[in-house]
Amino acid sequence: MSRSTLGAQEIKAIYDRLATQYDRRERLLEWLLLRRHRRKLLSRARGEVLEVAIGTGLNLPFYPPECSISGTDLSPVMLQLAQRRAERLRRVVRLQEMDTQQLAFADESFDTVVSTLALCTVIDPLRALGEMARVTRPQGQLLLFEHGRCRYGTIARWQDRLTPHQVLRFGCHLNRNVLALVQAADLQIIWRESHLGGMLRLIQAIPFR
Ligand SMILES: C[S@@+](CC[C@H](N)C(=O)[O-])C[C@H]1O[C@@H](n2cnc3c(N)ncnc32)[C@H](O)[C@@H]1O
Numbered sequence: 001m002s003r004s005t006l007g008a009q010e011i012k013a014i015y016d017r018l019a020t021q022y023d024r025r026e027r028l029l030e031w032l033l034l035r036r037h038r039r040k041l042l043s044r045a046r047g048e049v050l051e052v053a054i055g056t057g058l059n060l061p062f063y064p065p066e067c068s069i070s071g072t073d074l075s076p077v078m079l080q081l082a083q084r085r086a087e088r089l090r091r092v093v094r095l096q097e098m099d100t101q102q103l104a105f106a107d108e109s110f111d112t113v114v115s116t117l118a119l120c121t122v123i124d125p126l127r128a129l130g131e132m133a134r135v136t137r138p139q140g141q142l143l144l145f146e147h148g149r150c151r152y153g154t155i156a157r158w159q160d161r162l163t164p165h166q167v168l169r170f171g172c173h174l175n176r177n178v179l180a181l182v183q184a185a186d187l188q189i190i191w192r193e194s195h196l197g198g199m200l201r202l203i204q205a206i207p208f209r
Contacts, residue, residue, distance in 0.1 A: 008074060008099055011121060011171040015055075015075035018170070022056050022078070030058065037195070038062050038116060041145045041202050044191075047111025052100040052132060053118030057082030060089055067112070072098035100128040108137045116145040119178060121171045129185035133207040142187060144203040148178035151198040178203070 006014075018025075026034070042062040051059060054071030055078050063069055071093055073079050079095045086093040098104055100115070100122050113132045119125040132142055150156045159174040166172045178201050182189060187205040194201055 005123065006167060006171050008101075008123060011123070012074040014169075014171050015073075016077040019056065019075060019077035019081055022081070023058070026058070033200075034058075034117075037145050037200060037202055040193075041116070041143050041204075042114070044141070044143055044204055045112045045114065047140075048109070049112045049114060050103075050105070050110040050132075050135060051114040051116075052098075052103070052128070053115060053122065054079070054082050054095070055118070057085040057093070059114065059116055060085055060091055060093065063091075068092075070094040070096070070110075072096050072100065072103070074099055101131060103131045103135055105135045107134050108140075109135045111137055111140045112143060113140070114143045117147060119144070119146045119181065120148070120173050120176055125176060125181050126185055129181060129187065133185060133187060136207050138207075138209055140206070141190075142203075142205045142207070144178070144182070144201070144205070146176075146178045146203070147174070147200055148198065149175040150196070155197065155199070 038059050039062045042059055045063050045067050049067045049069045051069065051071045054073050071082055076097050079097060083095055101124055113136050119128065122128045136142060149159055163174045166174055182203055182205055186208050188208055189203055189205045191204040192202060
């Protein structure tokens with residue numbers, strides 16, 4: 001295994017360890033930047049929703065009330081915090097420990113499949129997108145809010161330099177090309193937004209069938 005790659009158990013251990021500090025560490029960024037993108041993306045959610053790599057459930061306040069929500073994550077400690085958030089919000093959310101690369105759901109189980117700030121961390125993002133597409137119903141959709149490589153060279157080179165450190169600390173790749181991944185996964189993009197030179201992307205896509 002190269003130093004720029006971690007295994008699933010290592011990623012799970014990182015997030016189990018970080019979980020109780022996660023919301024506090026992210027708070028400023030959430031309020032200044034991330035929240036409004038979460039809100040915008042998730043206003044498009046409908047029907048039975050699966051959120052993969054749900055973390056501490058930071059998206060939960062933004063789902064339309066009529067959605068029924070299931071969430072998965074590698075880290076049981078992150079899931080415990082998501083459960084507490086769901087209870088505070090009085091939302092019923094079915095949470096399960098599960099690897100996005102190997103979802104234990106039947107084909108075509110959900111109307112909406114969501115991933116936010118998570119494709120950076122999963123070991124094989126193409127496989128994860130393939131699994132997300134598999135469990136999406138024929139008239140369903142994938143909603144993604146992901147960070148990735150900047151279109152401006154100087155920043156992108158910094159992202160390349162910093163990525164090995166971020167991978168070791170958080171399992172997080174700063175320099176993935178999210179659009180290319182979505183296209184390679186055979187998903188049809190029907191709406192998208194790009195922010196901060198492509199470092200943040202909102203994507204609504206449907207599986208080609
Ligand atoms: C940066 S956090 C993002 C959490 C949440 N999606 C959000 O928007 O705040 C990354 C999350 O991905 C989870 N994760 C990483 N690899 C995963 C995998 N292969 N399957 C499921 N969850 C995974 C981690 O446990 C962590 O909770």
